[in-house]
Amino acid sequence: MENQNNNLPLEELTEEFVVNIGPQHPSTHGVLRLQTTLDGETIKDVVPVLGYIHRGIEKMTESLGYKQFIYLTSRMDYLSAHINNQACSLVIEKGLQIEVPARAKAIRIILAELQRLTSHELWWGSTAMDLGAVTPFFLAFRDRERILEIFEGNTGNRLTMNYITPGGVMFDVLPSFAKSIKDLFKIIKEYLKEYDTLITGNIIFQHRLKGVGVLPKELAISLGCTGPVARASGISCDVRKYYPYDGYEKLDFKEITSDGCDSWARYMVRMEEMKQSIHIVEQLIENLPEGEFRTKAKGVIKLPVGEYYQRVETARGELGVYIVSDGGSKPYRCKFRAASFSNLGALQPITVGMKIGDLMASMATLDLVIPDIDR
Amino acid sequence: MTKEELKTYLEQTFPASKVEETFDFPLMFIDKSELIEVAKRLQNSGETLFDFLFCETAIDRKNNFEVVYHLTSTIYHHNMVLKVVLEDRENPELESVYPLWKAADLFENEIYDMFGIRFKNHPNLRRIMLGDEWQGFPLRKDYKDDVNVVTL
Numbered sequence: 107m108e109n110q111n112n113n114l115p116l117e118e119l120t121e122e123f124v125v126n127i128g129p130q131h132p133s134t135h136g137v138l139r140l141q142t143t144l145d146g147e148t149i150k151d152v153v154p155v156l157g158y159i160h161r162g163i164e165k166m167t168e169s170l171g172y173k174q175f176i177y178l179t180s181r182m183d184y185l186s187a188h189i190n191n192q193a194c195s196l197v198i199e200k201g202l203q204i205e206v207p208a209r210a211k212a213i214r215i216i217l218a219e220l221q222r223l224t225s226h227e228l229w230w231g232s233t234a235m236d237l238g239a240v241t242p243f244f245l246a247f248r249d250r251e252r253i254l255e256i257f258e259g260n261t262g263n264r265l266t267m268n269y270i271t272p273g274g275v276m277f278d279v280l281p282s283f284a285k286s287i288k289d290l291f292k293i294i295k296e297y298l299k300e301y302d303t304l305i306t307g308n309i310i311f312q313h314r315l316k317g318v319g320v321l322p323k324e325l326a327i328s329l330g331c332t333g334p335v336a337r338a339s340g341i342s343c344d345v346r347k348y349y350p351y352d353g354y355e356k357l358d359f360k361e362i363t364s365d366g367c368d369s370w371a372r373y374m375v376r377m378e379e380m381k382q383s384i385h386i387v388e389q390l391i392e393n394l395p396e397g398e399f400r401t402k403a404k405g406v407i408k409l410p411v412g413e414y415y416q417r418v419e420t421a422r423g424e425l426g427v428y429i430v431s432d433g434g435s436k437p438y439r440c441k442f443r444a445a446s447f448s449n450l451g452a453l454q455p456i457t458v459g460m461k462i463g464d465l466m467a468s469m470a471t472l473d474l475v476i477p478d479i480d481r
Numbered sequence: 482m483t484k485e486e487l488k489t490y491l492e493q494t495f496p497a498s499k500v501e502e503t504f505d506f507p508l509m510f511i512d513k514s515e516l517i518e519v520a521k522r523l524q525n526s527g528e529t530l531f532d533f534l535f536c537e538t539a540i541d542r543k544n545n546f547e548v549v550y551h552l553t554s555t556i557y558h559h560n561m562v563l564k565v566v567l568e569d570r571e572n573p574e575l576e577s578v579y580p581l582w583k584a585a586d587l588f589e590n591e592i593y594d595m596f597g598i599r600f601k602n603h604p605n606l607r608r609i610m611l612g613d614e615w616q617g618f619p620l621r622k623d624y625k626d627d628v629n630v631v632t633l
Binding site for chain 1: 503504505506508532533534535536538540541549551555558562582583584586587591595609610611612619620
């Protein structure tokens with residue numbers, strides 16, 4: 107078609123405009139707004155707007171006792187609730203120099219790894235759904251349900267467990283705990299094969315992810331990315347390997363890294379991590395130590411004056427709990443270094459210059475949890 | 482370097498700064514005018530290579546503010562804490578470390594939002610969580626809000 111307004115060819119007559127994606131958008135997985143500047147379909151800039159689910163958890167911890175504030179942390183990254191509770195328990199145990207019984211440590215790791223498995227399963231389903239495949243979402247929820255049933259049976263809750271407590275765990279697991287997990291793994295291993303045949307080998311799916319959302323290693327380091335996002339950019343940063351806690355140093359597992367740097371690499375890293383989680387749990391479940399499940403901690407905990415920092419590996423990366431104590435029964439200041447918050451910083455650099463469809467693919471593989479960002 | 486080695490190294494390399502230790506990491510206090518210079522040296526020196534800012538936050542000590550930088554090295558896997566004390570409560574201001582670590586972008590936005598500490602040379606300083614119309618800075622110890630804060 108001939109351009110009648112001036113002599114410029116048609117393709118140069120473009121105009122930038124701003125589109126708000128969210129806060130109610132299925133592919134942002136929660137209340138996050140992305141102020142996207144577009145030129146046609148090409149992304150010129152992405153500015154994340156946060157705070158829609160900001161609850162002031164850090165402020166609330168300042169008015170709650172050390173045993174009480176742990177309950178709030180289940181609501182940060184609600185897909186890693188066990189691991190959040192574990193981080194807070196570890197930092198208190200460190201301050202009080204409490205020794206945790208071997209049985210409690212084993213239960214904690216088993217639950218943390220099952221939690222990682224549920225989180226990655228949900229991520230797998232939602233990633234596929236963001237890219238237009240609906241079936242995986244239902245399959246992921248079906249499989250995740252099996253694990254949630256174990257959580258519900260043993261801890262009483264499905265999502266916000268509050269089961270890991272300073273000194274150990276709240277109460278002992280059911281006698282059927284080991285058997286239920288062994289039965290579960292027989293099914294889950296088949297499910298994982300199904301994931302691969304359904305989506306991983308799908309050529310359309312691969313084209314949507316390969317070469318999309320490239321995050322170079324130097325940039326990932328500078329941005330402070332952790333977890334599978336950083337490991338897919340070739341950074342070896344697994345907290346379980348470098349700063350082991352609760353006995354990870356005695357277990358055999360591989361840290362999955364990849365030099366692909368793109369969305370596909372992030373996808374593959376998480377798929378492999380699921381297998382590693384199963385491998386870790388299998389080592390512990392065979393001979394779960396007998397004995398106490400908790401060392402009694404005092405009713406009102408007072409940490410000695412000082413600063414404590416504890417990091418753990420959640421499904422999304424490094425969660426750091428930084429507590430400043432003034433010797434009182436409440437934390438003077440408590441900062442949660444959330445993995446999703448730092449990983450969010452990678453969204454703008456990896457998407458600028460790409461098409462808007464790739465924004466969804468990149469966002470899906472960053473695996474952001476919005477309540478973890480806002481806190 | 483281990484925690485003790487790193488502490489000795491910091492004491493020798495920066496004799497003007499006070500070096501202490503927290504439960505986990507060595508802790509160095511530096512003057513706010515020296516921040517960029519010291520941070521750059523820690524980042525680039527072959528012995529330390531602190532290339533990863535994993536946590537940046539602030540503490541309200543009632544008389545002053547402390548801005549805390551947690552650093553680690555992706556090569557040596559050792560950690561340290563840097564602290565800058567800001568005496569001026571009315572108008573706290575500090576140089577941004579964004580040119581050194583891009584992670585500071587979001588961290589400093591959050592500190593500005595919660596403590597009102599402004600960062601010079603930050604590319605896009607904004608109230609990232611609460612929005613521009615919010616009055617006051619909630620994580621300050623003297624923050625009063627009868628409407629939004631439910632006392633427990």
